[in-house]
Amino acid sequence: MASAEPPVVVTCSAPVNIAVIKYWGKRDEELVLPINSSLSVTLHQDQLKTTTTAAISKDFSEDRVWLNGQEQDVRQPRLQACLQEIRRLARKRRSTQDGESLPPSLSYKVHVASENNFPTAAGLASSAAGYACLAYTLARAYGVDGDLSEVARRGSGSACRSLHGGFVEWQMGTRADGKDSVAQPVAPESHWPQLRVLILVVSADRKLMGSTAGMQTSVETSALLKFRAEAVVPTRLREMGRCILERDFQGFAQLTMKDSNQFHATCLDTFPPISYLNDTSRRIIHLVHRFNAHHGQTKVAYTFDAGPNAVIFTLEDTVAEFVAAVRHSFPPEANGDKFLKGLPVAPVSLPDELKTALALEPIPGGVKYIISTQVGPGPQVLDDPKAHLLGPDGLLRSRSAA
Amino acid sequence: MASAEPPVVVTCSAPVNIAVIKYWGKRDEELVLPINSSLSVTLHQDQLKTTTTAAISKDFSEDRVWLNGQEQDVRQPRLQACLQEIRRLARKRRSTQDGESLPPSLSYKVHVASENNFPTAAGLASSAAGYACLAYTLARAYGVDGDLSEVARRGSGSACRSLHGGFVEWQMGTRADGKDSVAQPVAPESHWPQLRVLILVVSADRKLMGSTAGMQTSVETSALLKFRAEAVVPTRLREMGRCILERDFQGFAQLTMKDSNQFHATCLDTFPPISYLNDTSRRIIHLVHRFNAHHGQTKVAYTFDAGPNAVIFTLEDTVAEFVAAVRHSFPPEANGDKFLKGLPVAPVSLPDELKTALALEPIPGGVKYIISTQVGPGPQVLDDPKAHLLGPDGLLRSRSAA
Numbered sequence: 001m002a003s004a005e006p007p008v009v010v011t012c013s014a015p016v017n018i019a020v021i022k023y024w025g026k027r028d029e030e031l032v033l034p035i036n037s038s039l040s041v042t043l044h045q046d047q048l049k050t051t052t053t054a055a056i057s058k059d060f061s062e063d064r065v066w067l068n069g070q071e072q073d074v075r076q077p078r079l080q081a082c083l084q085e086i087r088r089l090a091r092k093r094r095s096t097q098d099g100e101s102l103p104p105s106l107s108y109k110v111h112v113a114s115e116n117n118f119p120t121a122a123g124l125a126s127s128a129a130g131y132a133c134l135a136y137t138l139a140r141a142y143g144v145d146g147d148l149s150e151v152a153r154r155g156s157g158s159a160c161r162s163l164h165g166g167f168v169e170w171q172m173g174t175r176a177d178g179k180d181s182v183a184q185p186v187a188p189e190s191h192w193p194q195l196r197v198l199i200l201v202v203s204a205d206r207k208l209m210g211s212t213a214g215m216q217t218s219v220e221t222s223a224l225l226k227f228r229a230e231a232v233v234p235t236r237l238r239e240m241g242r243c244i245l246e247r248d249f250q251g252f253a254q255l256t257m258k259d260s261n262q263f264h265a266t267c268l269d270t271f272p273p274i275s276y277l278n279d280t281s282r283r284i285i286h287l288v289h290r291f292n293a294h295h296g297q298t299k300v301a302y303t304f305d306a307g308p309n310a311v312i313f314t315l316e317d318t319v320a321e322f323v324a325a326v327r328h329s330f331p332p333e334a335n336g337d338k339f340l341k342g343l344p345v346a347p348v349s350l351p352d353e354l355k356t357a358l359a360l361e362p363i364p365g366g367v368k369y370i371i372s373t374q375v376g377p378g379p380q381v382l383d384d385p386k387a388h389l390l391g392p393d394g395l396l397r398s399r400s401a402a
Numbered sequence: 403m404a405s406a407e408p409p410v411v412v413t414c415s416a417p418v419n420i421a422v423i424k425y426w427g428k429r430d431e432e433l434v435l436p437i438n439s440s441l442s443v444t445l446h447q448d449q450l451k452t453t454t455t456a457a458i459s460k461d462f463s464e465d466r467v468w469l470n471g472q473e474q475d476v477r478q479p480r481l482q483a484c485l486q487e488i489r490r491l492a493r494k495r496r497s498t499q500d501g502e503s504l505p506p507s508l509s510y511k512v513h514v515a516s517e518n519n520f521p522t523a524a525g526l527a528s529s530a531a532g533y534a535c536l537a538y539t540l541a542r543a544y545g546v547d548g549d550l551s552e553v554a555r556r557g558s559g560s561a562c563r564s565l566h567g568g569f570v571e572w573q574m575g576t577r578a579d580g581k582d583s584v585a586q587p588v589a590p591e592s593h594w595p596q597l598r599v600l601i602l603v604v605s606a607d608r609k610l611m612g613s614t615a616g617m618q619t620s621v622e623t624s625a626l627l628k629f630r631a632e633a634v635v636p637t638r639l640r641e642m643g644r645c646i647l648e649r650d651f652q653g654f655a656q657l658t659m660k661d662s663n664q665f666h667a668t669c670l671d672t673f674p675p676i677s678y679l680n681d682t683s684r685r686i687i688h689l690v691h692r693f694n695a696h697h698g699q700t701k702v703a704y705t706f707d708a709g710p711n712a713v714i715f716t717l718e719d720t721v722a723e724f725v726a727a728v729r730h731s732f733p734p735e736a737n738g739d740k741f742l743k744g745l746p747v748a749p750v751s752l753p754d755e756l757k758t759a760l761a762l763e764p765i766p767g768g769v770k771y772i773i774s775t776q777v778g779p780g781p782q783v784l785d786d787p788k789a790h791l792l793g794p795d796g797l798l799r800s801r802s803a804a
Contacts, residue, residue, distance in 0.1 A: 224667055227629045254673075261675045265626055265667040271656075272691045273663045279681045289674045 007057035007394055008104045010141040011387045014133035014379040016048040016124065017041065017161045017168065018197070018311045020256040020303060021240050022263035025219040025229060031178040032157045035219065036229035039169045039186065039240050040161040041313075043197055044376030047342040050129040051382070052114040053389040054141040060109035066389075066396050067130075068115050081154035082134055083110070089151070090142040103143035110138070113389035113396055118371070124199065124309065131155025132162030136379040149182035165189040165377035167244050169237070189377045192247050196319050196343075198312040199371040200326065202280045209274050211306040218270040225266040232262065249315055253301030256313060257288070260303040280330075280366040281308045287329050287360060288312070291322060294357035323370060324350045329360050330367035342372040409459035409796055410506045412543040413789045416535035416781040418450040418526065419443065419563045419570065420599070420713045422658040422705060423642050424665035426613075427621040427631060433580040434559045437621065438631040441571045441588065441642050442563040443715075445599055446778030449744040452531040453784070454516040455791040456543040462511035468791075468798050469532075470517050483556035484536055485512070491553070492544040505545035512540070515791035515798055520773070526601065526711065533557030534564030538781040551584035567591040567779035569646050571639070591779045594649050598721050598745075600714040601773040602728065604682045611676050613708040620672040627668040634664065651717055655703030658715060659690070662705040682732075682768040683710045689731050689762060690714070693724060696759035722750045725772060731762050732769035744774040 023038035065072045065079060072079075087106055094106075114133060116126050135151035138144075149170075152159035160183040161168045173181035218225045236259060243251035267274040277285075281304055288302045300322050301313045314322055323345045332339040391397045425440035467474045467481060474481075489508055496508075516535060518528050537553035540546075551572075554561035562585040563570045575583035620627045638661060645653035669676040679687075687704055694700045702724050703715045716724055725747045734741040793799045 223634050224626045224629065224664065224671075227626065227633070231629070232625050258673050261673065262626065262671050265671040268670060269626075269660075269664050269667040271660050271663065273687060275679075275684045275687075277677075278684075282677045282680075285675060285677075 005058055007055045007059070007392070008141050009053060009055045009388055009390065010137055011051065011053040011382045011389065012133060012137040012140060012379055013045055013049045013051045013382060014129050014136055014162050015045050015165070015376050016043045016050075016126070016129045017158065018043060018303060018305070019158065019161070020252070020313075021233060021237050021259050022305075023158055023170065024263050024266060025215045025225055026157065027172075028176075028178065029216065031181075032153045033178045033181050034157055034170065034172050035226075036233040037170060037172040037237050038158070038161070039167070039237060039244075040158070041167055041195075041197070042162065042165045042189065042376055042378065044373050045380070046376070047371055047373035048116075048118050048124065048129070048199075050114055050116050050126065050133040051387065051389065052112060052130075052133040052137040053387075054134075054137045055111045055390045055394045056104040056108050056141055057111075057394055058105065058108050060111055060394055063109050064111045066113040069396065071396075078131075078155050079134075082131065082138070082151055085151045085154055086135065086138040086142055086144060089139075089144045089146070093144055104141070106142075110141070111390055111394045112137070115389060124201075124307075127156040128158040128162045131159035132379060135159070136163065140381060147182055150178065152183075153178075153181065163378060166191055166375060169241070186241055187244055189375050192244070192375065194247075194316045195249075195375055196314055196316055197373045197375070198314070198319070198323065198326075199373070200284060200310040200312060201368045201371065202278070202284075202308040202310065203365065203368055209306075214267065214270070214274050214306060217272075218266055218274070221271040222266050222269040224269040228262055228266055250298045253298045253313060256301040256303050264304060276306050276308060277304055278308045280363065281310060283329065283360060283363060283366065284310045284326075287325060287358060290358050290360070291325055291354075294354055319372070320346045320348045321350070321354075323372075324348050325354065325358060326367060326370065328355060329358060329362055331362050331364045332367075332369075333365040338369060340370050340372060342370075343374065345372055407460055409457045409461070409794070410543050411455065411457045411790055411792060412539055413453065413455040413784045413791065414535060414539040414542060414781055415447055415451045415453045415784060416531050416538055416564050417447050417567070417778050418445045418452075418528070418531045419560065420445060420705060420707070421560065421563070422654070422715075423635060423639050423661050424707075425560055425572065426665055426668060427617045427627055428559065429574075430578075430580065431618070433583075434555045435580045435583050436559055436572065436574050437628075438635040439572060439574040439639050440560070440563070441569070441639060441646075442560070443569055443597075443599070444564065444567045444591070444778055444780065446775050447782070448778070449773055449775035450518075450520050450526065450531070450601075452516055452518050452528065452535040453789065453791065454514060454532075454535040454539040455789075456536075456539045457513045457792045457796045458506040458510050458543055459513075459796055460507065460510050462513055462796055465511050466513045468515040471798065473798075480533070480557045481536075484533065484540070484553055487553045487556050488537065488540040488544055488546060491541075491546045491548070495546055506543070508544075512543070513792055513796045514539070517791060526603075526709075529558040530560040530564045533561035534781060537561070538565065542783060549584055552580065554585075555580075555583065565780060568593055568777060571643070588643055589646050591777050594646070594777065596649075596718045597651075597777055598716055598718055599775045599777070600716070600721070600725065600728075601775070602686060602712040602714060603770045603773065604680070604686075604710040604712065605767065605770055611708075616669065616672070616676050616708060619674075620668055620676070623673040624668050624671040626671040630664055630668055652700045655700045655715060658703040658705050666706065678708050678710060679706055680710045682765065683712060685731065685762060685765060685768065686712045686728075689727060689760060692760050692762070693727055693756075696756055721774070722748045723752070723756075725774075726750050726752045727756065727760060728769060728772065730757060731760060731764055733764050733766045734769075734771075735767040740771060742772050742774060744772075745776065747774050 017040040021039040025035040167186040419442040551562040569588040
């Protein structure tokens with residue numbers, strides 16, 4: 001039925017972030033408050049992003065949500081927590097403002113569609129970008145300003161870090177209501193232009209334990225996790241901040257690797273133990289250490305989240321050689337020409353002495369492909385109406401076959 | 403040349419031990435003093451043992467050592483430390499005794515031959531049994547009584563635990579000279595006759611970091627290891643002692659698994675990280691947890707040392723079913739009839755509901771074979787002259803082809 005009042009339609013995009021000081025463990029499950037602060041690098045949306053459209057109309061009879069073209073159950077608790085929180089903020093704002101153009105009524109239903117520009121099969125954590133994008137898009141649609149950390153965090157803790165570009169700290173906060181558990185920029189996207197990021201997508205052979213259940217079990221069972229959160233992370237966070245501000249790559253790289261290893265150590269100390277790294281992950285770790293040892297300095301760092309994929313940090317001048325080292329150690333199987341996606345990397349041949357130094361038996365197909373990217377900006381409003389994922393009727397736009 | 407004085411020849415055997423509260427890290431590298439106490443189970447020598455012959459004669463012109471039929475460099479520092487320590491003890495004893503039959507002169511040279519009854523390729527740590535056997539055999543040859551912890555420990559820390567049968571604690575001690583860092587029995591071999599041990603020998607594809615270098619790096623770089631040693635192990639040690647004395651299998655099994663996991667967690671927290679577990683090890687961990695979950699109780703425990711092989715603890719009434727579960731998950735490749743060595747295990751077929759509960763894709767050949775054994779006694783003197791590995795000339799006896 002046609003309506004006199006056109007729907008409010010807003011489309012935004014948000015980035016993936018990769019923690020270099022890891023978040024693992026909540027002190028409050030419902031409010032999603034962490035047991036330690038964390039620090040992340042926001043990746044560029046040219047390679048990895050979530051796009052979300054929110055439409056609000058008095059004609060809609062229920063809230064509806066689509067993810068990557070599939071309608072989802074809108075009653076999911078984390079989705080509901082985000083929707084309730086944004087409506088609470090909108091109500092609060094409305095009671096304090098006057099005069100401005102009124103946002104849509106809070107009694108109207110909302111339709112939301114979201115999609116990623118990277119395959120889910122890649123095993124990259126998409127919930128951070130997804131919930132950051134949801135929070136940002138709903139805020140624009142409802143006319144909400146101010147800090148969106150809580151909205152994003154209620155969906156997925158690390159999502160609050162995707163609300164900013166560049167380098168971002170999620171401060172754990174100390175308040176019981178979580179009002180001071182917010183994400184804040186440490187340095188902007190433009191701060192360290194030489195920094196480059198490679199995502200090594202690894203073949204996984206089994207289903208992993210989800211991070212929500214995993215971190216809960218860790219908090220309940222790992223004495224090492226508690227010690228890490230209280231005694232190790234605060235110092236590391238200050239040191240990581242310094243490395244980033246001073247663009248100290250060696251310090252940044254070593255601390256990134258140590259913190260990834262310690263996070264996975266606490267997973268192993270969990271009971272029953274959690275293993276996200278597989279034999280290929282461990283070979284990548286080996287490769288990085290041997291590559292660095294050969295050069296006599298830390299030129300490359302790895303970090304791993306709740307899965308076997310490696311995220312590699314390096315500087316512009318080392319990317320080509322390291323990609324060649326990965327190709328040498330994990331020869332591409334069928335897709336040799338599609339092995340590298342994203343930012344172009346010049347092909348170089350590996351010096352024989354480096355090949356010898358790596359001394360690893362090549363594992364064909366161990367790395368499925370590489371996504372080459374860099375540090376990027378925070379969420380963006382997409383003004384082009386063609387970007388909308390929902391049509392004027394509030395339903396999913398049919399996507400043309402590629 | 404013939405001598406009027408016949409050589410003193412002594413042959414002894416000593417067992418392998420498996421720690422259930424792990425030793426990892428020294429506070430004194432030279433004296434081999436640990437950063438925490440540890441507790442182990444002595445395995446039966448019918449399946450795994452080292453046999454050592456020591457011969458002492460005025461006719462020998464130099465100290466010589468053979469290991470598994472190959473002559474070794476006698477100048478190895480750890481071997482020298484053991485020889486010096488036993489000679490020091492012998493000198494001390496001689497100055498306080500009188501009247502008894504005199505042991506051979508301390509100025510005579512010693513020949514030592516040692517061999518294991520299990521293949522080195524199995525990747526089982528043989529140094530503990532080896533140095534315990536060396537200490538015990540030399541002590542008999544030189545007429546030394548009393549605690550041999552220090553002699554064995556100077557060769558390999560965990561060797562002192564192989565000086566006793568049953569369940570053994572290596573007390574870390576607090577003295578700078580290490581005199582109170584000794585192994586003591588917790589319970590004898592006969593204490594828990596239902597307890598059974600399975601060693602799952604896993605195919606390893608690469609060389610591992612040795613434990614001596616590994617633990618040194620861990621002490622230098624892992625904050626979690628320091629915390630574990632100081633804050634976690636003391637409580638666990640008391641609890642493990644209680645579980646053993648009360649024959650509380652569930653408590654024993656859970657703590658054994660947790661402590662193995664925490665040891666490997668501290669390896670991962672080391673920089674560069676150390677990984678002894680591979681994908682097969684992790685599948686065994688999974689298998690054990692699913693097997694226990696299916697039964698609604700902890701019927702099986704795993705523990706892993708500095709390599710991918712699993713040591714399984716279970717009770718007599720569960721051995722057959724668990725071996726069937728291993729066969730199901732890791733179908734033997736060529737050697738189906740040689741898959742199980744050691745104590746016989748009745749073949750049983752796995753109930754379908756357990757097969758379903760395991761829900762693991764079978765990995766043929768992931769486990770090479772199983773050694774079935776039990777708790778056993780400490781070192782033994784072998785009186786049968788046929789047991790001597792050295793002939794009357796003090797040289798290695800040629801072994802007849804089997």
